[in-house]
Amino acid sequence: MKVVKFGGSSLANGTQFKKVANIVLADKQRKVVVVSAPGKRNTDDIKTTDLLITLANEVIQGNNKENALSQVVERFADIVEELNLDRGLLSEIEGHLKDLIASYKDDPDRLLDALKASGENQNAKLMAAFFNQLGEEAHYVSPDEAGIIVTDEPGNARILPEAYEELSKLRDRSGILVIPGFFGYSKMGHIVTFPRGGSDITGSIVAAGTEAEVYENFTDVDSIYSVNPNLVEYPKEMKEITYREMRELAYSGFSVFHDEALQPVVKKKIPVCVKNTNHPEAEGTRIVSDRSHEGLPVVGIASDKGFLSINLTKYLMNREVGFGRHLLEILEGEGVSFEHTPSGIDNMSVILRDHQLKNGKEERILHRIRTELSVEDVQVERDLAMVMVVGEGMYQTVGVASMATAALSEAGVNIKMINQGSSEVSMMFGVDADKADLAVHSLYHAYFTPVKQ
Structure with missing residues (x-):
């Protein structure tokens, strides 16, 4: 059935x-x-x-x-x-x-x-x-x-x-x-x-x-493409991707498939096939539990705008037990969820969807951070985009990250932050929102040879 x-x-x-x-x-x-x-x-x-x-x-x-x-x-x-x-x-x-x-x-x-x-x-x-x-x-x-x-x-x-x-x-x-x-x-x-x-x-x-x-x-659409087809001519079609790869791409701005829709089928390992109503004979894209990682290590590149970063600085932050927990409790108290938390020994950033900080929430959060965490500096950086490079084959391929940073550098895109999960399914780059499309375009051409039809 x-x-x-x-x-x-x-x-x-x-x-x-x-x-x-x-x-x-x-x-x-x-x-x-x-x-x-x-x-x-x-x-x-x-x-x-x-x-x-x-x-x-x-x-x-x-x-x-x-x-x-x-x-x-x-x-x-x-x-x-x-x-x-x-x-x-x-x-x-x-x-x-x-x-x-x-x-x-x-x-x-x-x-x-x-x-x-x-x-x-x-x-x-x-x-x-x-x-x-x-x-x-x-x-x-x-x-x-x-x-x-x-x-x-x-x-x-x-x-x-x-x-x-x-x-x-x-x-x-x-x-x-x-x-x-x-x-x-x-x-x-x-x-x-x-x-x-x-x-x-x-x-x-x-x-x-x-x-x-x-x-x-x-x-x-006939299938899910490796990149927004409005940004690249003849984008590569993805014939098969994993649940985890699709989840990362959907979260990052792919509108073909809702990012929360995978959880029920993941548990049962039910394959998903995305097909075109206007061209039903096309093969489409299969979303599966596991796939062969032969070929390109990267399957897709996506971006999403509407982010901001709360950047904190405090000397010896890394030695203060419970600092991160306390920071996240402050966000929780305002009903705000976070997306990423890149950090160093004396600094920490929290990436949020900017629509969450309305109705005085931003002012209350910043006040609590200053008074309860005694930070030396806290600033908000706005108008950010998150650009995601996705592919389960990245973890076993040398040089994937260097290709990305080189491509962004050559395109004149300043990298505000880099975050890579331990699973190495994706790499995230924070860039200025007005450079997001340029970043995606440059990364696509770094990893893919355009498919001409």
């Missing part, structure tokens, strides 16, 4: 729905289908999820919601009309949205979660209806019926262990099962969404729960 997930671009309109149906019906093992909300139909379009967020904000702010509501319904109406589905489905969709608004209008966090989730929820109903219209046995399966039980933290759901036993029962059901991605239900009965991009997470959870042979993730 295969679990197959389709992203927003794969379900943006009726034409795409037909492609999805053909893909599913071409392989009888594709029994469970996880769907996203309708994505953009063109570059100037708006994603359905964004329309739903706008609707939620209008309700929260007490504005007239009718225009925002009608825009959401119209998106689904276009699909219903293209596929000649029963127009009664639109009345159900509108009624469901109004019911959610009535139920949660006084609880902004719950309202936002419930409305965001309805994009996937209603799309799953349309997909199941389309399969039925084609003469196939298909069933819409809501996340609560499927057993997707999650923690009760709006916008940040985590699957609970007992969910997997419930999900295993899906194997015994007949027909094609269509499940909405992106959300689950808490034990209190509330709709709770995963982080944005969470349909990947749902697909992975369902694949693990049903112990699928493979989890196929359909998007709008």
Whole structure:
């Protein structure tokens, strides 16, 4: 049995729905289908999820919601009309949205979660209806019926262990099962969404729960490339990478696959195959537990912006027992997570996502660092990007790091910091954000010979 997930671009309109149906019906093992909300139909379009967020904000702010509501319904109406589905489905969709608004209008966090989730929820109903219209046995399966039980933290759901036993029962059901991605239900009965991009997470959870042979993730590219194709002409396609390599690349800015979506399938060692809805015959990229490391030691290069560094200096810091623990406790007290902590004997840096230091958090953290840790100096360095060089073959190859530093030097990119994990799956370089693309471009040409097509 295969679990197959389709992203927003794969379900943006009726034409795409037909492609999805053909893909599913071409392989009888594709029994469970996880769907996203309708994505953009063109570059100037708006994603359905964004329309739903706008609707939620209008309700929260007490504005007239009718225009925002009608825009959401119209998106689904276009699909219903293209596929000649029963127009009664639109009345159900509108009624469901109004019911959610009535139920949660006084609880902004719950309202936002419930409305965001309805994009996937209603799309799953349309997909199941389309399969039925084609003469196939298909069933819409809501996340609560499927057993997707999650923690009760709006916008940040985590699957609970007992969910997997419930999900295993899906194997015994007949027909094609269509499940909405992106959300689950808490034990209190509330709709709770995963982080944005969470349909990947749902697909992975369902694949693990049903112990699928493979989890196929359909998007709008033939495979995962070794670098952002907007930066390099004819980038190398990755045919096979490991879970750890994909996790590093997804964290570092690869948007093809959500970085939290790997954990469920890693435990079960279920292969993931990323494929193209518009070119399903392409081989795609397989994400597996282990692979051969023959050939290039580096598989991919990625970058992500929006970081800052808190840099501390204190003489004999290395001899002060508990210094690092105390520093991290200060961050924990403000609900701030850290990304990296490169350090020396008298200095230490903490790399953070800059969006975390809002609403006075930065001032409070710096004050506590100065007063509680008695540092000689503490400064904040902003507008940083993290550039990641990834590949499990690096640990057994001499000169990988020197190639990177030489390439960055020749390109005129100043390295602010270097960090390499003990596993040697990745090397991280901190650079000025405005030099990130140049850094990626120079590193790619240092490690890869461009593949011309």
